[in-house]
Amino acid sequence: MAYLNENYLKLKAGYLFPEIARRVKLFCDGNPEAAQRLIRCGIGDVTEPLPEAACRAIHRAVDEMGKRETFRGYGPEQGYEFLRTAIAANDYESRGIDVTPDEIFVSDGSKCDSANFLDVLGSKNKIAVMDPVYPVYVDTNVMVGNTGDANGTGQYPGLVYLPCTAENGFVPEIPAEAVDIIYLCYPNNPTGAVATREQLTAWVEYARRHRAIILYDAAYVAYVRDADVPLSIYEIEGARECAVEFRSFSKNGGFTGTRCAFTVVPKDLNGYTESGEAVSLHRLWGRRMSTKFNGVSYPIQRGAESLYSPEGKLQVQTLVDHYMGNAEILVNGAKAAGLTVFGGVNAPYIWIRTPDGLGSWEVFDRILNQANVVITPGAGFGGGGEGYFRISAFNSRANAEEVARRLKELKW
Ligand SMILES: *Cc1c(COP(=O)(O)O)cnc(C)c1O
Numbered sequence: 001m002a003y004l005n006e007n008y009l010k011l012k013a014g015y016l017f018p019e020i021a022r023r024v025k026l027f028c029d030g031n032p033e034a035a036q037r038l039i040r041c042g043i044g045d046v047t048e049p050l051p052e053a054a055c056r057a058i059h060r061a062v063d064e065m066g067k068r069e070t071f072r073g074y075g076p077e078q079g080y081e082f083l084r085t086a087i088a089a090n091d092y093e094s095r096g097i098d099v100t101p102d103e104i105f106v107s108d109g110s111k112c113d114s115a116n117f118l119d120v121l122g123s124k125n126k127i128a129v130m131d132p133v134y135p136v137y138v139d140t141n142v143m144v145g146n147t148g149d150a151n152g153t154g155q156y157p158g159l160v161y162l163p164c165t166a167e168n169g170f171v172p173e174i175p176a177e178a179v180d181i182i183y184l185c186y187p188n189n190p191t192g193a194v195a196t197r198e199q200l201t202a203w204v205e206y207a208r209r210h211r212a213i214i215l216y217d218a219a220y221v222a223y224v225r226d227a228d229v230p231l232s233i234y235e236i237e238g239a240r241e242c243a244v245e246f247r248s249f250s251k252n253g254g255f256t257g258t259r260c261a262f263t264v265v266p267k268d269l270n271g272y273t274e275s276g277e278a279v280s281l282h283r284l285w286g287r288r289m290s291t292k293f294n295g296v297s298y299p300i301q302r303g304a305e306s307l308y309s310p311e312g313k314l315q316v317q318t319l320v321d322h323y324m325g326n327a328e329i330l331v332n333g334a335k336a337a338g339l340t341v342f343g344g345v346n347a348p349y350i351w352i353r354t355p356d357g358l359g360s361w362e363v364f365d366r367i368l369n370q371a372n373v374v375i376t377p378g379a380g381f382g383g384g385g386e387g388y389f390r391i392s393a394f395n396s397r398a399n400a401e402e403v404a405r406r407l408k409e410l411k412w
Contacts, residue, residue, distance in 0.1 A: 007145045012154060016135060016380030017043060020364070027368050034372045039399050039406075041330075041391045042374040044189060044349070046254045048322060048396075050303075051315035054253060057306035061299035072298050077290040079106025079262065083301045086308040087262060091247070097234045103266050103282065105289055106304075108296050110219050110248035110261040114183075115140040117215060117244060117263070119292075120284040121271065125180035130172055131161040131384030132190055134217070137183045138382070153383050163384055164191060166342065166353070171199045178210045184233075185217035187224060190381050190390040191351040192343015194229045200236045207242035211272065213281075214243040219261075222252035222320050224346045240266040244281075251348070252316050253307045260296050260304040323348045326400035327393035333404025334391070348393040354378075355412045360389050371406035 020042055028035035064070035078084070084101035092099035107113050118140060127146055129137050138156065141147055147156035155161060160179050162172030170193035171186075184203065186195040195203075207214050216233040224231055233243045248261035255261075265285045270278035296304075306312045331344040334352050344350040354363045360377035367373050367389075376392070378385030393400065 005143070005145075007143050007147075010142050010147065010149050010156070011139055012150055016376070019380075020374065020376065023365070023368065024374055038372050038374065039395070039403055040374045041395060041399075041403055042376045044392050044394060045256050046251065046319075046323075046394050048254055048319055050254050050258065051307065051312060051319065053306040053309055053312035053315055054255075054258070054303040058258075058299045058303040061302035065298065075295040075298055075301070077293055077295050078102075078286065079104065079295060080298070080301050083305045084262075086305050090308045092232065092234065095231065095235070097232055098240065099232075099234055099264055099266065103264055105263045105265065105285060106296055106301060107261050107263060107289075107293065108259045109250070110217060110246040110263075111136050113246050113261060113263045114215060114217060116288070116292075117285070118144050118146075119288050120281060121181060121213075122274075124274075126160060126178070127158070127181045127183075128160040128162050128172075128175065128179040129183045130164050130185065130188070132164060132378060132381035132388075133161075133183070133384075134185055134189050135381065137215075155383060161382070161384070164188075164193070165384070169193060170342065170351075171195045174202055174206045178212075180210070180212050181215060182207065182212060183215045183217070185219070187220040187347035188343075188349075189220065189347070190349055190376065190378070190385065191388075192345070192347035192349040193351075194224060194226070194346045197228065197230050197236070200230055200233060200239075204233070204236045204239050204242060208238050211270075212242065213269070213271070214239070215246070216243050217246045219246065219248045219251055220347050221247065222316065223324060223348055225324070226346055229346060234264070234266070240268040242269065244269065249304050249307060252320060253304065253312075254319055255300075255304070258300055258303060260300050322397070323393045326395055326397060329397075329400045329404045330391050330393055330407075333407045336404075337407045337410060339407070344393065350391040350393065351378075352389055352391065354387055354389060357387070358412075360386055363389050366412075367410065370410055371403075373403050373406055 084104040088101045147158035164170040170191040221231050233239045245264040249255035265282045267282045269281045271281050327344040330350050334341045340353040342351040360379045364377040376390040378388035
């Protein structure tokens with residue numbers, strides 16, 4: 001008899017995006033005409049084509065693979081030196097941040113890395129997540145057995161939920177209790193909030209005091225426009241001793257379907273054995289990657305490298321400007337519709353309070369039926385998301401304008 005990992009049975013079946021898809025299909029089947037004008041602002045996936053620099057670099061690399069003289073087999077598990085050097089120089093050294101190429105691990109995605117990092121962490125950690133939360137952080141902790149069964153409100157005992165509210169600017173307060181692992185994501189999905197230098201400093205000080213680790217997800221860093229918002233957790237003094245940083249080419253280079261990301265594990269970062277002995281997590285993560293991963297394909301790493309070339313940087317900026325132009329249109333449309341709006345300034349997500357205290361799924365149904373627009377109900381991101389909904393700015397300009405127009409016509 002083959003036993004299974006029963007932790008998977010604790011996962012809630014009605015996962016957010018399948019439930020959205022179910023409701024959208026039901027609506028479209030019943031309203032074929034309205035289905036024609038449906039606009040999707042739900043899932044956070046990019047819509048615009050790859051930057052030309054990336055396409056050319058990938059083509060060139062494929063041609064190299066087709067010739068005996070330039071063919072390459074397995075690459076280094078940690079990623080090619082050319083890409084790690086480009087990352088260190090452009091994302092860190094250029095901003096005076098101390099991260100070296102050998103502290104960078106190239107991978108096929110930040111979602112995967114944030115999940116896989118649990119491999120090198122023990123099972124006795126007290127884990128804190130933001131609420132609302134990117135569901136991957138919660139579900140991956142459920143899968144490895146770090147939680148009990150979900151309770152009536154859908155929260156898992158064993159996790160510490162840190163409320164992110166309009167009052168605290170969607171940046172959680174430092175908890176009174178000691179936790180060991182803290183997931184932070186800024187710019188934030190789903191709220192579009194950013195954390196200030198002071199707020200991140202308080203978290204780094206907390207983590208150092210408790211010998212805790214911050215898992216810092218900076219997937220949306222390219223969208224930061226305010227000059228005083230930190231672009232990396234390592235801009236904060238002491239973060240090299242307490243933080244891992246996840247970055248991805250998905251949202252800046254439009255690589256969601258191309259797949260390339262990286263994780264920074266500083267050599268100053270330790271975890272502890274039960275007897276209290278400090279051990280380098282850089283060493284453990286390196287071991288994990290070389291055993292369980294064989295690297296990102298050579299052409300894709302060349303594509304990622306090209307995003308750091310002068311033309312690649314310009315093209316990434318054009319992409320980001322496009323989505324942030326959408327965000328501005330959506331923010332203005334939602335405000336003109338009388339809604340209370342957050343985010344959309346340093347992130348491609350607009351986080352909107354449901355009017356009249358309506359439930360977020362109720363608002364989802366109303367916007368789908370009246371405006372034929374798919375949004376994401378806040379409740380899908382946990383209890384703290386109830387009372388809000390998210391609109392994604394990942395769309396064509398014409399769709400963003402049309403959604404803004406339809407929002408203004410909604411009758412609540
Ligand atoms: C999109 C996204 C990522 C990127 O994931 P990839 O696996 O690199 O595509 C990471 N974190 C959050 C919160 C995201 O929304």
